[in-house]
Amino acid sequence: MLSAQQLALSRGGRELFGGLSFDICPGQLVQIEGANGAGKTSLLRILAGLSRYGFEGRVERHAPLLYLGHQPAVKAMLTPRENLAWHVAGEADFGAAAIDAALARVGLYGYEDVPSHALSAGQHRRVSLARLYLSNSPLWLLDEPFTAIDVDGVAALEERKAAHVAAGGAVVFTSHQPMRGNYNVRRLCLRRGLL
Numbered sequence: 299m300l301s302a303q304q305l306a307l308s309r310g311g312r313e314l315f316g317g318l319s320f321d322i323c324p325g326q327l328v329q330i331e332g333a334n335g336a337g338k339t340s341l342l343r344i345l346a347g348l349s350r351y352g353f354e355g356r357v358e359r360h361a362p363l364l365y366l367g368h369q370p371a372v373k374a375m376l377t378p379r380e381n382l383a384w385h386v387a388g389e390a391d392f393g394a395a396a397i398d399a400a401l402a403r404v405g406l407y408g409y410e411d412v413p414s415h416a417l418s419a420g421q422h423r424r425v426s427l428a429r430l431y432l433s434n435s436p437l438w439l440l441d442e443p444f445t446a447i448d449v450d451g452v453a454a455l456e457e458r459k460a461a462h463v464a465a466g467g468a469v470v471f472t473s474h475q476p477m478r479g480n481y482n483v484r485r486l487c488l489r490r491g492l493l
């Protein structure tokens with residue numbers, strides 16, 4: 299689905315990673331490891347094609363991808379329904395009923411029409427995570443998707459990711475926490491590659 303070859307990135311005169319090569323294949327659940335400032339978000343943005351310059355190496359993407367960034371892409375003045383409608387605009391598979399179902403799956407039933415600025419941090423994140431139920435993209439790149447999510451929400455998100463890879467998708471994600479469930483997670487070390 300994705301091939302990274304000889305990726306190297308320096309910031310402020312400091313090398314974050316270099317000579318990083320790996321392939322992401324169907325069925326893989328991959329956690330990018332690293333301390334604060336190690337370069338996880340930077341790598342994910344490179345993989346997503348959002349950083350086109352300033353790094354060395356090459357990324358080949360062979361599958362459509364869904365990228366959820368570190369900050370939820372949720373417009374404060376729009377409701378959850380409106381935010382998701384904006385994200386799936388033009389995708390025939392995901393109409394109003396699918397959006398409401400996705401919001402219910404992430405625990406936002408009853409909050410569909412509340413302006414997003416009136417939601418809590420975790421609810422805000424959940425609006426973003428609802429996109430995991432509104433995507434046909436096989437490759438998911440998720441930057442700290444568990445941030446601000448409660449215990450039940452984390453379990454649901456883990457199950458969603460596992461179901462996606464079981465169905466032949468792939469998920470690459472950053473997190474400072476190991477997954478709680480018993481899942482087959484591969485580790486991507488910025489210094490050593492895919493372990």
Ligand SMILES: Nc1ncnc2c1ncn2[C@@H]1O[C@H](COP(=O)(O)OP(=O)(O)OP(=O)(O)O)[C@@H](O)[C@H]1O
Nearest residue numbers: 309310314332333334335336337338339340341472
């Ligand atoms: N636009 C930028 N310009 C200059 N330096 C940057 C920029 N973005 C990030 N950096 C630096 O690059 C380094 C890696 O940042 P990055 O956000 O990728 O780390 P991270 O591993 O995701 O960290 P965290 O776990 O804290 O989220 C940091 O030292 C950061 O200061």
